[in-house]
Amino acid sequence: MADDAGAQEKKPVSIGSELIIPIAALAFTLYYFYTIWNAPWTAQVAAFIVGSVLILLVVLILIKSFRQLSRGDGEINFDNLIEPRSYIPKRLTLLGLTIAYIFVVPWLGFTITTFLFLSLAMLVLSDFTKKRLILSLSATLSLGGYLLFIVAFKTRFPAGPFENLMNGLF
Amino acid sequence: MKDFDSKLDRRTVLKGGAALAGAAAASSLPFGSAFAAGYPDRNIKVYVPTREGGGADRLLRSVTGVWKNHIGTNFEPSFFPGAAGRVGYEKYMGLAKDDMYEFLFGNMGPEVLNWVVKKPTFDLNDFQYFAQVDSDPGILFVSRRSKFKTVDDIIAEGKKRTLNVGVSRLAHPATLGALALAKHTGAKFNPIPLSGGKNTRAGVATGEMDLGALPSGGIVNRAKTFKVVLMFSHTNPLPGRSDNAPTMNAHFGTNMPSLIAGSRAFGIKKSAIAKHPDRFAKVEETLKKAFADPAFKEAYAKTKSPWEFVGLRSAAQAKEYADNIAKIGAEFKDLLAGKQT
Amino acid sequence: MEYDLAFFTEMLGRTLALWWVLIPSIFLGLVVGAIPGFSAANTIIILLPLTLALEPEIGLTFMVGLYASSRMGAGIPAILVNIPGTAGAAATPLDGYPMTKQGRGQQALSMSFVASITGGLFTTIIALITLPWLSQVAFYLHSVEMIVIMFFGISLIATIAAKDTLKGLIAGFFGLMIGFIGTDVVYETPRGTFGFLELYDKVPLIPALVGLFAISEAFAVIEKQSIVTERGKAAMQEPGWAQTFEGVRIAASKWWHITWNSLIGLVIGVVPGAGAAIASFVAYQQSKTYSKTPELYGTGHVEGLIAPESANNGVTSGTLVPLLVIGIPGGATAAIMLVVLQFHGVTVGPDLFITSPELAFGPFTAMAVTYALMILTVLPLARYMSHITVVSTIYMAPIIISFTLVGSFVPRAYLFDMNLALVFGVIGYVARKTGYHVAAILIGVILGPLMETFFLRAMKMSQGDIMVLFSSSIGNTLWVFLVISLALPYIMNRRNGKREKAAAHDPYG
Incomplete structure (x- = not known):
């Protein structure tokens, strides 16, 4: 899993991206403390212990990063998060499609949304080659998913035009 | 043992096959076209604010399994567990339409106590229970392995040291019963919320808790493991199955209101009743018929819960019960919310 | 409980006669186990109309077969595509997935099958023999002892963090804080919920699991051609059954490891409310601690895969013990089984062994037979299943995303949970790319709330006296072992x- 690291030993550490997790953790911990400030002790004890340690750890990594910066071992950039840059458009499109999937599924239902998501995402990733294969694969998978999840397992997925049509037919 | 030996033959296999086929047949719906006109013309959705497979689920299945034949449509339970019922109620009030196709099936006692501790985001006046289905008294119980045999043993020990009382959650009628008992007798009880009846029984059975306080249903059907020592209701509906446990008022001379701990009920948006009084009438009428149907008693018997608890009560009776619980809850409000140790 | 050999032989024959129930339940179990969000518990619920209609003995056999095989099914996507189907399989990808990347997917699968099957079979038999004693375990492992056991699991964070301690600890503690989201178990105060009612009952595990592991991986993997590395692909050219047999051979040579870790699973499974997630993390931690090559864990190490897989199948037999002996289900699936039994008017508890021994012992023989049948039915599949990993990421990434979004929706049917999975996917992606271990976050998310529950219970019982943690002799012994x-x-x-330190990583080590 950690195979993405390595390979760039000599390059300065990209401090910007490495601080995202600690900063997020810090922000969340402070928000969490805010929500339990006036709560009974049972709500506080574990979170205060763990949260304090976490804050301490974040302070340590901030100090470490600051020293790296001043020594010139680190740079404020987001390189290791976005490299390789050539994949930025594809990655962002995939993210956008995923968000769209979640927002569209209540309206279009499971089957149509899954088909659209799969085919669009695969088309983008394949640079719009192999169109026929992708369309038939997406259709098969979304229909298979419909049969498995909705017909067989009776999952309470939102119904859309397709599901309603099938319900009407059978 | 004997018939177990003789069953091991080809018939077992064949019978199993037949059962499979029977199950397939049973899952298709057995109603005709008698109710096809008008309401209801599609499934009725029931919001259940507890987990699938829990007590409410089982009871709901036995009720709707018969009710569907009388009202003429299927019931679709939807489970919204979370925050001790809060999620289910909020979802119901937020999502359900007031077209009489969406009900809620909850456990009035603990869920009414929720609102005492923390108000919901919706207006409680927009919601009402319209049919109380069962009434399960709160009880005090111990493990059969426990050194305590009666409630008097418990009180005597509780005056010497603090006893840990396993409860489903703090804001629960059975917990209120235990607290009231401690207050009355001077025994020291430390209620430990164990998140649900299942865990509470485990806590008492494994000896981590000195005793437990729960609705009686999950306890009386495990009579080999647990012993009921006290009832918080006015009468003991199940003397035979609860070692003839005394009621609190009779044994201690108190004057407590009857603490029915489990009382499952159907609820609905008031606006739905106002909009569709005709549909509501049909709902009430068919539910009454379902309760009178011998098939219901049969289905219910299979859950092994005591039939003595079952009794359809009207909207007015349900309201009276809910108000009563809310009143007792208000007395112990600080303790339930952790403002007092 | 005096039963002779003849009785057990007869029970075995009786169960074998139900093969026509077991075989379909095994395949169904594999499928639902492999789909994240589905589990034996919710499949049994979906099939309730069927199970309730069956005779209790047949129904029970069906459920047991489904339960045991779904546990094994959950390991398949965990190994091949980094998607643990359930929390119990969350430790499986730590070493299983790196093996896949090296092109050893087939071998890893067959290894995990052997570990699961033998671990499960062994513990089932042990459970059957030691039932009277084993059923006592729950009387001795209470909140305090469970806190210490949880520490074994949580200390994995520090072990995982070995490469970059600071980052590893931040990831782990961040995970713990996320795990504390939701109401506290005593006074039900909502905490850190951002106002979402859906988070009152803590962060749901499936969205966290699939988000951190799978969705983040899907976003990361698109820059590669396939999940398997180029070198791995070359390794996969070796055709046929060789890799399957190699996996069996390696797993068989680790028989002692399987025995030991499945016993950990069995004991943890017996405790009501503990479960497979704790067991597999504890097993992984133990395995690594006592290993001669701890530095190889996480790189596709055999023992790192075998330990959690044998442990979580040990749990499966363990959860049946409290269910049948004291009528207290040890986990969600056991709880559903209880519902079905009660529906049939079967009262579970000590007297079940006297009143209807075929129902009391039946689940154990059914489980043993299930595991035995799985050797024949499942092992051959490893060869074909592993081919999924060479499919181009052009297709795999979108499929993984849509598949796991569905999976995160299923358990609660909340659309909210799909959003949550995406949020965890983004957190996982950032963590992965910037050197924070996602597994450390996940251990926190899974074990944090369990730990807090046991801790608050102990504290409430002792009325705030922290010394309660050192108040039991079993607990103290466990503390010593922990140290x-x-x-x-x-x-x-x-x-x-x-x-x-950094000896060259022999992929077949």
């Missing part, structure tokens, strides 16, 4: 100080 197992790696490290 030893934490100190051991450092002692070993110092002893082996001269040895080259």
Whole structure:
């Protein structure tokens, strides 16, 4: 899993991206403390212990990063998060499609949304080659998913035009 | 043992096959076209604010399994567990339409106590229970392995040291019963919320808790493991199955209101009743018929819960019960919310 | 409980006669186990109309077969595509997925099958023999003891963090804080919920699991051609059954490891409310602590895969013990089984062994037979299943995303949970790319709330006296073991100080 690291030993550490997790953790911990400030002790004890340690750890990594910066071992950039840059458009499109999937599924239902998501995402990733294969694969998978999840397992997925049509037919 | 030996033959296999086929047949719906006109013309959705497979689920299945034949449509339970019922109620009030196709099936006692501790985001006046289905008294119980045999043993020990009382959650009628008992007798009880009846029984059975306080249903059907020592209701509906446990008022001379701990009920948006009084009438009428149907008693018997608890009560009776619980809850409000140790 | 050999032989024959129930339930179990969000518990619920209609003995056999095989099914996507189907399989990808990347997917699958099957079969038999004693375990492991056991699991964070301690600890503690989201178990105060009612009952595990592991991986993997590395692909050219047999051989040579870790699973499974997630993390931690090559864990190490897989199948047999002996289900699936039994008017508890021994012992023989049948039915599949990993990421990434979004929706049917999975996917992606271990976050998310529950219970019982943590002799013994197992790696490290730390990673080591 950690195979993405390595390979760039000599390059300065990209401090910007490495601080995202600690900063997020810090922000969340402070928000969490805010929500339990006036709560009974049972709500506080574990979170205060763990949260304090976490804050301490974040302070340590901030100090470490600051020293790296001043020594010139680190740079404020987001390189290791976005490299390789050539994949930025594809990655962002995939993210956008995923968000769209979640927002569209209540309206279009499971089957149509899954088909659209799969085919669009695969088309983008394949640079719009192999169109026929992708369309038939997406259709098969979304229909298979419909049969498995909705017909067989009776999952309470939102119904859309397709599901309603099938319900009407059978 | 004997018939177990003789069953091991080809018939077992064949019978199993037949059962499979029977199950397939049973899952298709057995109603005709008698109710096809008008309401209801599609499934009725029931919001259940507890987990699938829990007590409410089982009871709901036995009720709707018969009710569907009388009202003429299927019931679709939807489970919204979370925050001790809060999620289910909020979802119901937020999502359900007031077209009489969406009900809620909850456990009035603990869920009414929720609102005492923390108000919901919706207006409680927009919601009402319209049919109380069962009434399960709160009880005090111990493990059969426990050194305590009666409630008097418990009180005597509780005056010497603090006893840990396993409860489903703090804001629960059975917990209120235990607290009231401690207050009355001077025994020291430390209620430990164990998140649900299942865990509470485990806590008492494994000896981590000195005793437990729960609705009686999950306890009386495990009579080999647990012993009921006290009832918080006015009468003991199940003397035979609860070692003839005394009621609190009779044994201690108190004057407590009857603490029915489990009382499952159907609820609905008031606006739905106002909009569709005709549909509501049909709902009430068919539910009454379902309760009178011998098939219901049969289905219910299979859950092994005591039939003595079952009794359809009207909207007015349900309201009276809910108000009563809310009143007792208000007395112990600080303790339930952790403002007092 | 005096039963002779003839009785058990007869029970076995009786169960074998139900093969026509077991075979379909095994395949169904594999499928639902492999789909994240589905589990034996919710499949049994979906099939309730069927199970309730069956005779209790047949229904029970069906459920047991489904339960045991779904546990094994959950390991398949965990190994091949980094998607643990359930929390119990969350430790499986730690070493299983790296093996896949090296092109050893087939081998890893067959290894995990052997570990699961033999671990499950062994513990089932042990459970059957030691039932009277085993059923007592729950009387001795209470909140305090469970807190210590949880520490074994949580200390994995520190072990995982070995490469970059600071980052690893931040990831783990961040995970713990996320795990504390939701109401506290005593006074039900909502905490850190951002106002979402859906988070009152804590962060749902499936969205966290699939988000951190799978969705983040899907976003990361698109820059590669396939999940398997180029070198791995070359390794996969070796056709046929060789890799399957190699996996069986390796797993068989680790029989002692399987035995030991499945016993950990069995004991943890017996405790109501513990479960497979704890067991597999504890097993992984134990395995690594006492290993001669702890530095290889996480790189596709055999023992790192075998330990959690044998442990979580040990749990499966364990959860049946409290269910049948004291009528207290040890986990969600056991709880559903209880519902079905009650529906049939079967009262579970000690007297079940006297009133209807075929129902009391039946689940154990059914489980043993299930495991035995799985050797024949499942092992051959490893060869074909592993081919999924060479499919181009052009297709795999979108499929993984849509598949896991569905999976995160299923358990609660909340659209909210799909959003949550995406949020965890983004957190996982950032963590992955910037060197924070997602597994450390996940251990926190899974074990944090369990730990807090046991801790608050102990504290409430002692009325705030922290010394309660050292109040039981079993607990204290466990504390000593914990300290030893934490100190051991450092002692070993110092002893082996001269040895080259970063020895070349032999992929077949």
